[in-house]
Amino acid sequence: MAEYYELRELEGRAPKLFGVATGTKLDEMFYKVEMEGERYVKKPLGGIPYLAVINLTGIPDSGKSVLAEQFAVAQASAGYKVLIVTVESPAHFLYTSLKQKCAAMNADFNSVERNIVIIDASESDELRENPRALMDTMAYAIREKKVTNVIIDSITGLYEHKEVMARQIVRQFFNFLKKWRQTGILVSQKRSAQASESAEAAGGLAVAHIVDGTIVLDKRLIETKWEMNLYGMPIGSVLRTIRIDGCRLTGHDTRPWVFEITELGTVNILKPLDEFIRKSS
């Protein structure tokens, strides 16, 4: 028998709308609209929406894992438990990377260490090839460690030689994260045929359609005099942009923003691209 609800019955089940901090200016790029007096005002959400499952996509070396790890450190240092499913990089490399992030972000590594759990799927065929086994392991970690945030880096690695199953696999993990009430980041890669600035990830647009929102990271090599003049950057330098392509849970800034990966290995979001160009001209 099909289940249905009257809209008012869902009031008690609807999650609260607030932000889960990333430690970057992304926290201001998501916003909510509230009534103040007689007018509506935009207020920064303070992070990615609570319980949202966000797709973080981009070409290689665009900063996806850097941003995901920064989110992990921001949450863990604030006392929240984070589960990282590493599909690409073995756990001991991730450990080093997280330790460096803590130093760069002035976070207490002891606190972060206590609050992060890692599932290393990079070296386990069963975890990588069997979504059920991976989800059971994630459920174990979430339940035993009281995790509230999950990062999968990358979701693409779970269907890398079976892209026809991308939609099915992403749907399974999306439903899993919703059922376990997790705020999630799914890092996904792009195929070489896809436009670097688009939200289309490996697996096609299906990935973006399933998740609650997509954040696209892009990078462009400054190669021509025109680009040099436009962006005010020397030839050979790299312009990095970040853009919220869509989010069904809350309002957001739609403009591409320029960011840099600092020498300490953290994402530092600077300003909207149009302001960046204006300033350089």
Place this chain on the structure above:
Amino acid sequence: MEVIAKPKGGNIDKMAERVFMESINILGGLKKLVEYRNLTWLPSLAEAAYVVVLKNETVKTYKEIAKALGITEQTARNIATADEDEVRKYLAGELEERPREHIAGGIAKLAYRTLKEQGKLEYEEVALGQEEIEVLDIDWAVHVLARLKGLDFPVSREQLEDRLKGMIIKGKNVEEILASLEYPIRTPAELLHKIKERI
């Protein structure tokens, strides 16, 4: 930072079987159930074992558990919310009247709690045949454990001498070995470790 490198959790059937067997142990063993003509309890215990495992190890609702097992939602709820301490007192004869709790549910919850505390709910079993035991040269350990079956730890020297009397381990009298150990010995694993150090 905890790292999980291989699959965990998930084998609900195996966990439910273990809870079921531990529930029978709590009731005094299968023989006691036969002697007291209580074999009719077994289906309820099996059902309760599954409810308890599904409630604690998965994220299923009572409705989903009831549907999976072919029972009513209320029965699933009664099993999962049974007060296991009340049931334990009832089984020990400390209560005059039968409590309102779901008895099988309480027993299954006691069994689940015991297995969880001992880390026995999710361990992987490895079967060793006689040949493997001989190759590993650990047949003495198998014989020691067989003789100690049913003995509650921690144990004293006298208890061990009584059970292991006359054994020869790697050419040494067991009494000689036991005389050189420190007591009490808290677990079978500790005993085997200490014996191994002496032989």
